[in-house]
Amino acid sequence: MSLTLTVDGERWRTHLLATATKSPGIVPVAKGNGYGLTLGRLARRAQWLAEHADETGAPLDLLAIGTYDELDQAASRYDGDLLVLTPWRPFGAATTLDERTAARVVHTVSRPEDLAGLREHDPGARFVLEQLTSMRRHGMSRRELAAAADALRAETGGGRSGLRGVAMHLPLNTTSHLGEVSRLINDIVASGLPTRTVFVSHLTHDELTRLATSYPDFTVRPRIGTDLWLGDRGALTVSATVLDVHDVERGDIFGYRGRSAPKGGHIVVVSGGTAHGIGLEAPTGDQSLKARAATLARGGLDAVGFVRSPFSIDGKQRLFAEPPHMQASMLFVPSGARVPRIGEQVDVRVRFTATDFDHVVIT
Secondary structure, three states: OOOEEEEOHHHHHHHHHHHHHOOOOOEEEOOOOHHHOOHHHHHHHHHHHHHOHHHHOOOOOEEEEOOHHHHHHHHOOOOOEEEEOOOOOOOHHHHOOOHHHHOOEEEEEOOHHHHHHHHHHOOOOEEEEEEOOOOOOOOEOHHHHHHHHHHHHHHHOOOOOOEEEEEEOOOOOOOOOHHHHHHHHHHHHHHOOOOOEEEEEOOOHHHHHHHHHHOOOOEEEEEEOHHHHOOOHHHEEEEEEEEEEEEEOOOOEEOOOOEEOOOOEEEEEEEOOHHHOOOOOOOOOOOOHHHHHHHHHHHHHHHHOOEEEEEEEOOEEEEEOOOOOOOEEEEEEEOOOOOOOOOOEEEEOOOHHHOOOOEEEEO
16 A cells, blocks of 8 residues: 555666676765665665675775765765765754764865865865856856865865865756866866866766776766666566545546546546655756647646546556645546556656655565
């Protein structure tokens, strides 16, 4: 009676090993809801990958997490260092770390003033400097990187500073990142920073290979989340339980909002609702005319209750009878279609990063 993610364990583990093998220097990313698999489970799996380093050739000495609040979940399950992707700020959880955990943390610093603040707060802190990319979310400009390099030289006299590299968070949906990354690497060289390590996101295997060839004196470390944990979608199956079935005739009233059935059929109640993320749609970023038309169409359908749900019965996506409830959804199945029995499992299409499952079963 739950929303369940079932993972083909052997197939999934084979994919994880293959991804680590073809991605030298990989930094797995485990953050938020753990891509639907939970953060704790991914941290344990990262530890498992580290223990298979002889097989993959990837030492896996670093796990990236999203926020300082996620440290405890990861630190108890993964033995290596922890790179926090959210930039350090002089307030909140970043300034109240447990000493044992703090010794394993690699901070992200995205502003010159925070570099000074972090080093004052913890002179022995380890960190990466985030570089401003075309995303323009966090990061230092070329001039700010040069200023950071000057500050580090002044403080350390050219000695060890705690700097572990420079991080670049690149956008999605571009034809190639190579031009931008090349410019950013040249900016690192021009800044005079004492590092030749860069942490990158959203690069293809081919782009990583070409960068390694173009910049042989640099170590390029890919941060990989979605392509690692969710890269083989065929290994992941999401299902919901049919909880109830009711016959309805045209005009029958049903649901929280007292809607009427548009024609004869069945109301099928399935597990999975807003508490799981069902029906909560995040913007896709698709700017095409087709996408805009689809959005308008969904808006018109919603006005009369006809919205396609993510639940499929016999391979056909069924309509929501009304907006999803907190832990269940009501579907409309028209007359003539097969009606699933109570207790049957039906397939569900979800956005993994926005879905919390009742159960995750790894075979």
